[in-house]
Amino acid sequence: MTNTIRYDRGADGIVTLTLDDPTQSANTMNRAYAASMTATLDRLEAEQDLVGVIVTSAKSTFFAGGDLPEMIRATRADAPDLADLLGTIKRDLRRLETLGRPVVAAVNGSALGGGLEIALACHHRIALDAPGSRLGLPEVTLGLLPGAGGVTRTVRMLGLAGALTTVLLTGRRMRPADALSAGLVDEVVATPTELFEHARAWIAANPHPAQPWDRPDYRMPGGTPASRSLAAQLPAFPATLRKQLKGARLPAPEAILAAAVEGAQVDLETALTVETRHLIGLLTGQVAKNMIGAFFFDLKAVNGGAARPADVDAAPVRRVAVLGAGMMGAGIAYACASAGLDVVVKDVTPEAAGRAREHAERLLTRAVRKGRTTEADARAVLDRITTTDQVDALAGCDAVIEAVFEDPALKQQVFAEVLPVLAPDALLASNTSTLPITGLASGMDRPADFIGMHFFSPVDRMPLLEIVVGERTGDVALARAFDLGRRIGKTPIVVNDGRGFFTSRVIGKFIDEAVGMVAEGVPAASVEQAALQAGYPTGPLALADEVSLTLIQRIRRQFEAASEEFRPLPAHRLVDELVDAYDRPGRAAGRGFYSYDDGTRGRLWPGLADLSTDAGRAVPFTDLQERMLFAEALDALRCLDEGVLRTETDANIGSIFGIGFPAWTGGVIRYVRQYAGGPAGFAARATELAGRYGDRFTPPADLADRLDARRAEPV
Ligand code: NAD
The missing domain is CATH 1.10.1040.50 (N-(1-d-carboxylethyl)-l-norvaline Dehydrogenase; domain 2)
Incomplete structure (x- = not known):
């Protein structure tokens, strides 16, 4: 099996373990990792005069986490095998933390899930403040729980309530500074050189460390469930969780709560076993598969450009005109300026246009206060936004995004006004939420450049962008709109025209x-x-x-x-x-x-x-719930049939990220596929609802056969 951990002993007696899977761009907790870690521990335990160990990574991401393609395939029959693999991984991390020599995690990039779990089994964690680096245990967002010791160790480090609320149930991906304040790492450094200098210094100062929980005087922060203060709060935990989930019954948060509470009452080894049992329950269930399918694979496909016309060279947009400084226009201007683009916002009066800058100022002030950006960067973003009531000020813009009132005549009029001053090949986009793009483009000189870019409110927080292709929209416009969407950090789905699109x-x-x-x-x-x-x-x-x-x-x-x-x-x-x-x-x-x-x-x-x-x-x-779920699912199926939707992936991603279809389903079409009894079961239930509530629930004919015939999604 491939070795994924490089082993280098220095003259100073310090062994550096470099996580570096040669077969993948990111390290994952796969079988090769497990075998490599066992071999590494055998070697470490046999070392003479070992001074300490530094765990780091050769990849820009320290370690990416679980092996999701393997997880998504797991069936009940795989449970013993999975338990075995998890047992090996945990046993070796336990060997690492009880080595008797200092082990320091030199976290040089993002450590999410499994990556952070490896770091948690080290005695000291130093994180490099690399751009975009994030630490956390996001398993809950994939319908999973951190099963390589993450639940067990965070509960022992931060206490039951602390671990649950700051790390485990939120799945928050924290910047290194936030991970430091949360108590997940011990130091944050600015340069790779410091990372290793600090690691060596810590090793030199702590020749015989032990994890807090392995010390005789260890007390769990906040007490164990057996202690009176925590025992009194414990019965409220499930109710609080239910409230947080707004009553929804989601298996992962419930399993995390159970694993944490049960694990806090027993010794560490037993807690690790309890954690495994709960993870396997989730891994072999459907919700985790749905969520991994949508939040990992589909998202990757969509963001990776599955719907962008291949091989189309499209000049990147540099200067954007936004028409209308209302709720949407202001949000779009802020998103563009934050991504480094120059923006000119036009409204009917200077005051109205000025609202776009005020909106940006409000968001930037908050971001500075929360430490998410610096004063200087905030100023630079604001400086990129110009506001005006004059058409001439838009001269030279190479894209326009229109966000005036939802009135077709007004929209056509504002395009007619601005076209003469824009760059001759400017991208022409409307943020209309319902009006067909083909109709808006009619009568326009350059319908091939015209496209829908439908953002969601509030623009700074909603990740989806629905790109709408009209009958005469060209591939270059689509490619440019797609690239612009990605540039400003949106997830762009691409749909064909129709009233209300998808x-x-x-x-x-x-x-x-x-x-x-x-x-x-x-x-x-x-x-x-x-x-x-x-x-x-x-x-x-x-x-x-x-x-x-x-x-x-x-x-x-x-x-x-x-x-x-x-x-x-x-x-x-x-x-x-x-x-x-x-x-x-x-x-x-x-x-x-x-x-x-x-x-x-x-x-x-x-x-x-x-x-x-x-x-x-x-x-x-159940009828109340399913009338809502089915009403959406049936219309999404019609959108597929009518060609408004081009792919199931776009439907699944668009439904979760744009319109709040329940995330546990993995998206609206996955909901149909996974309904009890599959598409045939869905069709039977739809027929029943049609009998009771009206023929809008009548399912498309031959639904099951047609869904089978469609190319199965990559799940
Ligand atoms: P809004 O009423 O908040 O803002 C519209 C702005 O357009 C106003 O500031 C108005 O002064 C300005 N305007 C009017 N005529 C103009 C002209 N001739 N030139 C320049 N500016 C002019 O509306 P909104 O909620 O921001 O929606 C704008 C568009 O975005 C609509 O097409 C809407 O359907 C679409 N949309 C809205 C949402 C939403 O959630 N509100 C979501 C997606 C898309």
Whole structure:
């Protein structure tokens, strides 16, 4: 088996172990690593006059973590084998920390998951403050738990509550300075030279170290579950977790909590075994596979350019014109300037345009306060944003992103105004959330350069960019929009044109279904609770208020005017009554489905019950959840059929990152594939829902066969 750990003994008696898997660009905790570590420990234990050990890496990333392709394939039959492998890995890390000689982790790059777990088994951890370097145990975000001692050791280092809240349940990827304040590393240094100098100095000063938990006077910070103070808090842990998860039942956080609490009550070796048992439960279950599929493989494919036209040379964008300094325009300008691009923002008055700089200033002040950027860098970002009410100020921009009101005539007018002053080959992009791109481009001189770049609100936090290709959009425009999206750190999915594209159209079905249930008489609180427990990050009624009911109404009326496929729904009546009869247009006004005090969401409006046809109607809880999930999934299937969606990967990524489809599903099409009984089971359940609630749930004919025939996703 390949050796993945280089072993160099220096004249000073210090052995440097360099993690360096020659077969991969990043080190992972695979079988080759396990075998290499065993051989390394055999050798270390046989050393004469060993002075100390430094563990470092030859890669820019210290160590990447678990072997995800292997994990995603794991079945129940593999459980004994996996337990064996994890046992070996843990036994060797234990041998390392009980070597009797100082072992220092010289963490020269990101150490996430398995990488940090190796470092935690060292007596002292020094992290290099390398650009982009992150430390943490992000397993929970992949539906897993840190199973190479991560749960066991962080609980012993930081205490049960500390480990759970700062590291294990958040999965936070911390910058070295934050890892230092969290207590995960002992030192942060600025240069590689210092990294090794400090490591050697620590070895010299600590010839016989032991881990805190191996010392006779060890006490777990905050006490063990047997101690009175912690025992009194313990019963509240599951309830707090459930609250954090907004009622959703997710296997990984629950397993992490169980492994941490059970592990804190027993000796270290037993705790490590408990941890393994819980990890194997997760590894052989479906949720971890869904999440690894989406959050690792799909994301890599999308960000890697799967949807970018290959071999198209596209000049990179340098100077961006943003039209409209509203919520979206200001957010887009900030994102571009943060990525080093010059931005000129135009609105109808200098004051209105100036809001873009104010927005950036607010975000930058916060970033400086939190230590995420320096004063000088913040100033440089701000200096890249110019604001104006003059068309001429956009001269020479090589891209324009339009974000004025959602009005086709206004959008066409602003493009006509700016086209003469832009660079002749400028990329022309609209941030419309629903209007078909082909229609907007009609009458324009350069339809091949015209494209949709649909951002999500708030732009600085939402990672998705939905690129919309109109009938006449050219490959160069697509490549340039894609590259611009990547440059500003977004995850770009690429879809074909249609009203509402993929994301707005599908999220519309979610809101319609939820509001429809309220109109039927289902208590609004039950609808919200059902969605949260299904794993949606926000309840649909809160979301509708956020979007604004007036906008929902306007988009629906545009659809009604433009399409013969429009069908009136009970949800439409309810929204109209809320807006027109009761003046409850949404969050911005302080009144919608909820009431808002000083911008904070308060209670659901009690008057809702009077607007329904059958108040207090009981619908089985599973039906409440599945009506929302199925409404979205069925429309996503239609988007695939109609060619709006080009790939299942785009559907899965777009649904999670753009519109909050529950992350545990691994995305909306994976949800269909993984439903009990597979696509056929999904189709049968959809037929049942259609019988009960209406033919919008009728599944596409031959769904199972057609999904089988589609090229299976890389999972
Ligand atoms: P907004 O109302 O906050 O901002 C619109 C801005 O456009 C205003 O500042 C207005 O003064 C300006 N404007 C109007 N006419 C102009 C003109 N002739 N020249 C320059 N500026 C002009 O709207 P928003 O929420 O930022 O939405 C803008 C666009 O983005 C819409 O097309 C919307 O559908 C889309 N969008 C919105 C969201 C969202 O969540 N709000 C998400 C994605 C896309």
